[in-house]
Amino acid sequence: MALKKLGSPAALFVGAAAFLVTGLLLAFWYAPTDASTMGFSQKIFYFHAPIAECALLAFAVAFVAAVQYLRTQKSVYDRLGYVSVRLGLLFSLLVMATGMIWGKAAWGVWWAWEPRLTTFLVVCLLYAAYFVLRQTVEDETRRATFAAVFAIIAFVDVPLTFFATRFMPAGLHPVVFTTGGARMEGSMLFTFCLTMIGMTLLLAALLRLELAEQALKEELDELKIRAEAGA
């Protein structure tokens, strides 16, 4: 499996921790406080944004795995898709949670229908449906096939949803979570890059761990079948 080339889970976790802890320290003691009205609460950005990008990365992995499954029918791709969507959903829920806390700190409201929060809400509901789909299809091959089809159209829908939210009229609270956009200050950008790398490593580590679990589950099922055959 290509992922094994990334290294053992342990190494990935250590790497992730190193980057994340360093990034966190830099965020508070090196990067300047945001000049806008967000002030100190902007510090949440250094984890919030990487988590969001990793969620989308996980869904992209699921998309690729789905395409590969439909092409090759190898169950390893179904397992990869399942694990990726699960992690993507976890990351998406975290985006929502941190986004809401940031919103409360910066703007005084727990929720606002601004494009990014709304998109991630829809994304959560969308990929939650993935699990409902898997649960209600009993035949294994069919389940994997349908899950793959869904993972493909779901991923395609994410950017469409984001663009569509632009059509929503701006509410009373024009909440916008940006930090100077692409023109972040040097020190902010550096810190952000560190946490971004760290979060990606964390995603890879969790993926490896969960994939190992799925592989073991299959091995266990095969052993059980052998045991019953012999008995």
Place this chain on the structure above:
Amino acid sequence: MSLQEAVKYVAGAYGVILVAFFASYWSAARRLRSLERQVRALKDALDKREQTTAGGEDDV
């Protein structure tokens, strides 16, 4: 919002993140260990069974 309050929220956000990832890692590791144990146990049992049947055939 005062700095005091802001710090509380920022700490809260990072706390949520920490808890979520730790919980995810811990539950995955726990399930992995339990599965490894089950696989090993089943493998041992199957090997033992194959040994006894092989031994039994020799006797005949």
Place this chain on the structure above:
Amino acid sequence: MGRRQYAAILRKDLIRELRTREMLVSMFLFVMLALVIFHFAFSVRAGTDLTYFTGGMLWVTFVFGALLGLNRSFAQEKDEACLDGLLLCPVDRVTIFLAKMSGNLIYLLVIQVLAVPVFSLFFIKTSYAVHLGPFLLVVLLADLGICALGTLLATISMSSRARDLLLPIVFLPLVVPVLIAATAATTGIFARGDGLGSLGGKLLFLAVYDAIFLVAAYGTYEFAIGE
């Protein structure tokens, strides 16, 4: 060859529906009831002006009405094993998809043609005849997206244990972009008299959505319809 098969499948579905009319009647009644319920839901104060709710009410009604029709059209196929018979024929799977989608599109359009006059009677105070052109365009583009997506998903959920429950859950999140764009466009037309100029962005978006999902359906329908 493909075109004849497409026409044959489509005709079969339409004739069957025209004979019993059960689906069209149910969809129409549902839409009517929804409009009435919307009035009760929103008019808490006397003389509430619902002009800015028009887009929302209309498209929520159509999306849920479409769900009803989608569920029904595939349930019939499955229950009467028509689909198995169809799959045994050497028909291109994509042709089946296009025929089924066209059928669903026609049902939806029929319902809409009947429902929009009633809707304007209930909720629209100014004349909208002048806005008919842009409105029709919005309706056509949105319907295409709804039916393409809905047909693909209905095919999948047909094989599931809880098909009535599954289809809304997988369909609604995916149709959100269409809902947002169509609602914004429709409300713009009825409340502000938007013309094609200001609607351009939303219409383009709907067209892109339709194109993307038609391509996606083309690529995956073979897998969705199963062995």
